[in-house]
Every structure is written in C-alpha cells, then in structure tokens.
Amino acid sequence: MDNEYSMVLATCPNRVVARNIAQALIERKLVACVQMHNIESIYIWNDELHDEPEIMLTLKTKTKLFKEIEETIVENHPFEVPGITQFPVTDGLPSFLAWVDEHVRSE
Numbered sequence: 001m002d003n004e005y006s007m008v009l010a011t012c013p014n015r016v017v018a019r020n021i022a023q024a025l026i027e028r029k030l031v032a033c034v035q036m037h038n039i040e041s042i043y044i045w046n047d048e049l050h051d052e053p054e055i056m057l058t059l060k061t062k063t064k065l066f067k068e069i070e071e072t073i074v075e076n077h078p079f080e081v082p083g084i085t086q087f088p089v090t091d092g093l094p095s096f097l098a099w100v101d102e103h104v105r106s107e
Contacts, residue, residue: 012054
C-alpha cells in the first residue's frame with residue numbers, strides 16, 4: 001500500500017470550531033470522514049498549566065492531501081499553534097480504502 005492512506009488528528013477548542021473545520025474538509029473533498037471526540041487536554045502554554053475540554057478530530061484521508069488539510073485547519077482555527085499530526089495507515093479493509101478513494105480528491 002506504500003502509506004497511500006493516513007489518519008490525521010487535530011484538536012479544536014469547541015464543537016463549533018470542530019464542525020466548521022469538518023465541513024470545510026468534507027466540502028473540499030480532502031477527507032472521506034471526520035470523527036469528533038470529546039477529550040480533556042492538559043498542557044503547558046505560555047508557561048501556564050491548562051486543563052481544558054477540547055474536541056479531537058480524527059480524519060480519514062489520503063497521505064498526499066495532508067498539506068491542504070493542514071492549510072484548511074489553520075485557516076479555520078483560532079489557536080496560534082493548532083495540534084495537527086498525520087499517521088500512516090499501513091493496511092486496511094480493501095472495501096473501506098476503496099470508499100476513502102471514492103470520497104476524496106484524486107489529484
């Protein structure tokens with residue numbers, strides 16, 4: 001499969017921001033699916049400890065679309081440094097991967 005597919009994780013401060021980003025990504029055909037999970041994040045920012053509820057986005061996509069996904073998230077995100085990471089998918093159910101192919105851009 002040569003890491004043709006990937007999962008992208010991104011955190012959002014609330015459901016409104018998460019939904020706006022999800023819709024932009026789906027409408028641009030950059031991802032086949034966005035899952036939104038309620039999470040709690042504990043982190044240091046500007047030398048202060050934060051303990052905040054957030055929304056984690058799990059994005060199902062093709063690896064080559066990452067830069068456009070990253071740009072779309074950044075332009076729709078209020079954080080100075082949004083948490084965005086990409087993980088390769090090394091294998092998957094062929095019919096699921098075909099579904100991803102069907103719903104994301106091919107170029």
